[in-house]
Amino acid sequence: MISTVICGHFQSTIFFGKKEISSIASLIDGIPRSCDQDRDMITSLNWFLSLSDRWNTLPVVVLLHRDRNPFGALLLHGTKFGGVPIGTFRAGYLCGRGGVVGKTEAYSNIIEYGTEALIKSKFAHTVIVTCISQNNERPVSLDEGDRNSFARNWQFHETRSRLPLTGGMDGLLSRFSQKMRKNFRYYKKRAEIDIGCVFQPSLSSTQAISAVEQLQAVSVRSVKLKSALQRQRAIADQPGSFSMGLIDKSGDWVSYLSGWRQGKTCVVEWQLNHEDGNNASISMAMRHFFLEHEIANGMEEVIFLAGTTPIWSRVCEPQLCGEYLATPGGLKGKIVRGIYGFLHPNGKVSQLTRKHKVLLKSKYLASFAVLCGLNIVAGAGVCSCVL
Incomplete structure (x- = not known):
């Protein structure tokens, strides 16, 4: 229509x-x-x-x-x-x-x-x-x-969903707190040594499907397999698309990350992780491999299209x-x-409506205060008791 x-x-x-x-x-x-x-x-x-x-x-x-x-x-x-x-x-x-x-x-x-x-x-x-x-x-x-x-x-x-990569790895690390820099290196080493992770920088279509099939059921935000594969295909159809991942020493997938590159910008659309509770943050390790790879290939910024976790949003540009x-x-x-x-009292429409009412009220009070102030200067004084 x-x-x-x-x-x-x-x-x-x-x-x-x-x-x-x-x-x-x-x-x-x-x-x-x-x-x-x-x-x-x-x-x-x-x-x-x-x-x-x-x-x-x-x-x-x-x-x-x-x-x-x-x-x-x-x-x-x-x-x-x-x-x-x-x-x-x-x-x-x-x-x-x-x-x-x-x-x-x-x-x-x-x-x-x-x-x-x-x-x-x-x-x-x-x-x-x-x-x-x-x-x-x-x-x-x-x-x-x-x-x-x-x-x-x-x-x-x-x-905060845009992460600049200018200045290379040193420039990236300068945005981190001391604790985050330590964890960033530490979890990569733990993934490599304790789990035997190997980074796969470019997955074939078959590998990408395999990673999604294995991880979609064990990730924190699991969805139906049909929906997960539909998402994977949609990303793969984008010009400049990529997918990468981590496999452990047994050959199982423990992390998957995909998106596309446009110019010098890398758009991250999806990340799936298998956190197995052995104190090795797979998500953090995967981000380390990924960012090293993008910096080495001349990318200047990363856009986390659906947003990112609080720890990462703090190092993104406001x-x-x-x-x-x-x-x-x-x-x-x-x-x-x-x-x-x-x-839906806590829904988006209700939230925006309440915020607008508060804003209108504050503007009204500010205008009223200015008006009363002008009257007092003029000698009227009619609003002094109100304020």
């Missing part, structure tokens, strides 16, 4: 479902090239549609045109219940990547006009978009105008991540947010 909505200076065309989206694949994948940007495989349609299959969501693309020229696109996943979309859509990983296609300085426009078009189409009542802010600048919502049917707000938090919530305006929006508050 295809729907067209006019929002501001943009004509927004909404493509629902895999079949309709596939018909514009070349157009969407051509937008980054028209922006003089490197091809970002995180926002490629092949990867986006593979995620939809894996997550069992309805894929939706909102394509924005201005003056008949493609301006940008919003890539969304619609939540389904019993196979039926329920009107809730999300774009972007929690670390803020993968939801927006277009010029980086235009991300806020693409997000706001794209979500407005989706809500105006009446196929959505809630849209959440996460996006890394460029140069740590906070986007400002567009002018209200006559957009009373559209309620939205930005919230911001720090995210970046400002914006979370954008859009709902209908007026009574309908209040009902939608109220239902979320009742059914």
Whole structure:
């Protein structure tokens, strides 16, 4: 299904479902090239549609045109219940990547006009978009105008999923605490000496499947084998894909790591480990082998696409991540947010709604204090007892 909505200076065309989206694949994948940007495989349609299959969501693309020229696109996943979309859509990983296609300085426009078009189409009542802010600048919502049917707000938090590799191994280790440097070396040696681990820097398709089959059932976040193999195939289909792993002295797989390389950036999408309780951190050992390999091959940064553990996030670069919530305006929006508050009081919609209310209250009090201060200076003094 295809729907067209006019929002501001943009004509927004909404493509629902895999079949309709596939018909514009070349157009969407051509937008980054028209922006003089490197091809970002995180926002490629092949990867986006593979995620939809894996997550069992309805894929939706909102394509924005201005003056008949493609301006940008919003890539969304619609939540389904019993196979039926329920009107809730999300774009972007929690670390803020993968939801927006277009010029980086235009991300806020693409997000706001794209979500407005989706809500105006009446196929959505809630849209959440996460996006890394460029140069740590906070986007400002567009002018209200006559957009009373559209309620939205930005919230911001720090995210850490980008690890620079400049300066080689010495530069990397300089980011670590003394304790982490010690553990980083120690666990690699323990894995090699006690378990007899051997690093496999490039796995064949057969080896990758074998590693996933062995590890998916014994990893901390195990999933069904069918889902695990589907994920492995999706990564393998990405241009520049890689997979690597560790085998023990008996030939069994104890760690698996996969992703893809784009330019000088290495994207880590998945890591599976078999922690067998012998005080040798397989995960830490695998990271040591992996980072040594990437540095030796000239990679300049690593992106942990789905985020990473607290110990590793502390050595990653801090970046400002914006979370954008859009709902209908007026009574309908209040009902939608109220239902979320009742059914999912600790869910993302409820969290963002509460944060927005607190922000509005603090802004109101600040403005009120300034106003009262001006009155006091003028001699009115009417607010002194209130403050």
